[in-house]
Amino acid sequence: MNRQLNSFESALLCELRTVVSDRAQEPRRASSRVGGVVTSRRLVLAAAAATAVALTVVLPGALSSPAYAVQEGPSGDVSVQIDRLEDAPRLQAALSALGVNAQVQYLGDDMQCSSGRYQPAPSAPNSRTRFTFGSNGIRVELDRRDVGDGQTLVISASISSNVQVSTSE
């Protein structure tokens, strides 16, 4: 199937890739589990736990380490690693310095952007943009083509299951 995924299909793919990545990092769990169906609600709870872990590793002694890292690859794609939900304005500025028009916002617990605030933009064909999050934080691999002229990378996260990454027009 080569058609463009709609917003639900893209978001679901993103979530499920994260589930598969997490399983790949825990081979014993993956191979020893038998039977049972993980429901989407359990997926959301798992996501919440993963995000919480990412945040609870923030110990006083670790506060001197950067909350995020931004790196530009040879192809122009941009990698964002978020270890703590802090310094959103600086992360936004760092992305801007690389020519990526971005909005980064860390919301209160269990809050999420109101629907309709952004108009989702379609991904480029065979987009390389990937979004994962787990015990090692939040990671965004951004395909430059996905943030064209007049488009904005939106990173919105809160201490709950609600981590959203999208491009908007």
Added chain:
Amino acid sequence: MSIVWDVGTDPDLFERFYREHLDEVQRFVARRVDDPHAAADLTADIFLAVIESAQRYDPTVGSQRAWLFGIARHVVHTEYRRRERHGRAVYRLGGHRVLEADALEQAVERLDAQAQARTLRDQIAVLAPRLRDVLELVAVDQLSVTDAATALGISPNAARVRLHRARRQLGDSTNVTTPVEVSP
């Protein structure tokens, strides 16, 4: 070598599987529910079950499609049983997935396109489950008898017998006119 074995642990292989089967899974769900948000939840559940079950896929037992339909059927029936136990009022306590306008529009179109299949499915609901399940997969989902047998975990011969009995019991009482492939 089938990619199914590794879709539960390799994100790229999973994405390939997802893109290859997404339309088919969504049509399967649309033949069974008429609510776009419930359909979205079930689609997510089916792919999660695929991830959980991938390492148990045995290509010698049946086709990938039959295996996938078997999982999809199990997920949907599990949801039905939950709804029967708890009632529709508490269905999916905590809320459905929120569909944005583009996804909602496509989901509604898909549901509309499968309305006839849902009617057909309702018509054969009078049958005993073991007969109904075979006829449903063959007449509603257009699986071959062999694939339907695989999806249900029964032999092709048993599936043929049940299919014959199902159609005989229905007689002229329904409009089950969908051509039925009878594989050797």
